[in-house]
Amino acid sequence: MQSNSNRDLAVGVFVLLGLGVIAYLSLQVGGLSLREPGGLVLFATFDDIGGLSPRSSVRIGGVKVGRVESIDLDDDLRARVRLNLARDLELSVDTAAAIRTSGLLGDQFVALEPGAEDELLVTGEDFAFTESAINLDKLIGSVVHGEGLGGGD
Amino acid sequence: MRRGLSNLGAATLRQIEELGRMIRFGGRIVMAAGRPPFRWRSFMAAVYDSGLLSVALICAAGLTVGFVLGLQLYNTLVRFGAEDSLGTAVGLSLIRELGPVLTGLLVTGRAGSAITAEIGAMRTGQQLDGLRMMAIDPIHFVVMPRAMAVFFVLPLLSALFVALGIFGAYLMGVEVLGLDGGTYLASLEAAVEFDTDVLQSLVKSVVFGVLLALIATWRGYSCEPHSAGVSRATTSTVVTASIAILLADYLLTALWSL
Structure with a gap:
């Protein structure tokens, strides 16, 4: 026994x-995630999300504060990104969302730049200011063809 | 010509009949598992034999595979300056493929063959007939606890293998080759997703567990009652289960990427 x-x-x-x-x-x-609901859910609409994908991170000043939950097309055929952020995050209504890349070819993430207003964003609202991903192809194309960078002759 | 064809036909029919008998045997195991009493004592003993005694093997294998993956993938990735993605490459290959498949094959060799030999020896020694004489169903008493134990431990062992593989590649990449530990883990966690990768790994190991449990117990139960028969049944378990696991792995991977 x-x-x-x-x-x-x-x-x-x-x-x-x-x-x-x-x-x-x-x-x-x-x-x-076991505690899926309860976070601060915000939406951001972009013309071009580049290589952003669900589960990409959301950062403020490099610090991770949440992740991309889903990406859909809205009625105007623009990319509507659903962000799930830490519940206690206080973001003013003029916070800007931008898609950035870590390193030259690294993963893409959503960078938030806090604004100055007193009013705060609440769950379900949209970011008023967004900035699309930098498209490397377009950038190279514009350099090669001398467009838009103020170069040329 | 005609004779060759009819031989081929007979051999095919025999294989199909064998497959049908095995599947019916599987059905009887499931029925036995649902019929009280559940043989907890034998089940625990079988979990100990098939699971716990395989832990050392699985840990050693997982760690070694992790070392090798870390070294090989580093040498490939560093050519493209992408050694920061080591965690991604190691994590995805271990979780999706290597973990469940190698665990399945190792447990086949370590525990599956032992189960076949044990049940085969009982058949040879007429112990199964003896149980039936006492109105004890040998499938309920002998086969079911062992089959359930294999089915139960394979996902656990597979997860252990994956975790040790990730740890082994971490040791190699971070401690030996000098990558940044945070980058390794971050690229691992960013690339691996639950519903595509971890769930796939779990489903695979469960399916492999069912296949191995069925094949190992059936080969032992249906073995010819002499020593050569036991040896043949044991060999056949290892061969059949290995092929079945590799085939099922291909099918599951193909289905998952549909």
């Missing part, structure tokens, strides 16, 4: 360990 209960203890530890690892892989690595 003694060896039996030792064995059961070992099996219990093994099962707990396995479930713990599955939970780690799902929650931490896989980014599955």
Whole structure:
């Protein structure tokens, strides 16, 4: 009986360990969120989102404050991005959302630049000011053809 | 010519019959699992044998695969100056493919063969017939707890393999090759998603568990009652289960990317 209960203890530890690892892989690595509702949900509309994808991060001054939840086309065929942010985040109504890239070819993320108004954005509202992703192809094209950069002759 | 064709036909029919018998056997295991009493004692013993005793093997294999992945992918990625994506490459390949598949193959060799040999030896020693004499269903008493244990432990072992692989690649990439630890983990967490990657990994390991549990117990249960039969059944378990796992992996991957 003694060896039996030792064995059961070992099996219990093994099962707990396995479930713990599955939970780690799902929650931490896989980014599955158990408390989906409750965050601050805001929308931002862009002409061009570049390589932004769901689960991309949202940052203020480089600090991660949330993630992109989903991306859809709105009625005007512009990209409407749904952002899920930390619940206690206080953003003024003139906060600007821009799509930036970390490094030259790195991941794209939404950068928020806080404004100066006293009024705060509440869940479900849209950002008034947005700035699309920089399209590397267009940028190279404009340099090659001498357009728009004030160069030329 | 005619004779060759009819031989081919007979062999095909035999295979199909064998498959049908195995699937019916699987149905009987499921029925037995739903019929009280559930054999907790034997189930725990089987989880111990198939699961706990495989932990050391799975940990060693996961760590080694992690080292190798870290080293190989680093050497490839560094050519493109993309060594910051090591976490992405390691995480996706381990979680989607290597974790469940290698765990399935290792557990086939370590525990599947043992289950076949054990049940096969019981068949040879007429212990299964003895149980039936005492009005005890051998499928309920012997087969079901072992099959359930394999089915239960495979996802756990697979997750363990993946975690140790990620850790092994971290050790190699960060401690040996000098990457930044935060970058490694951030690129890993940014690339891996629950519903495409982690869920796929779990579904795969569950399917592999079902296949291995069914094949290993069926091969033992249907083995010819002599020592050569036991040895043949054990070999056949390893071969059939390995092929089945690899085929199922391909099918699941193809279905997932539809």
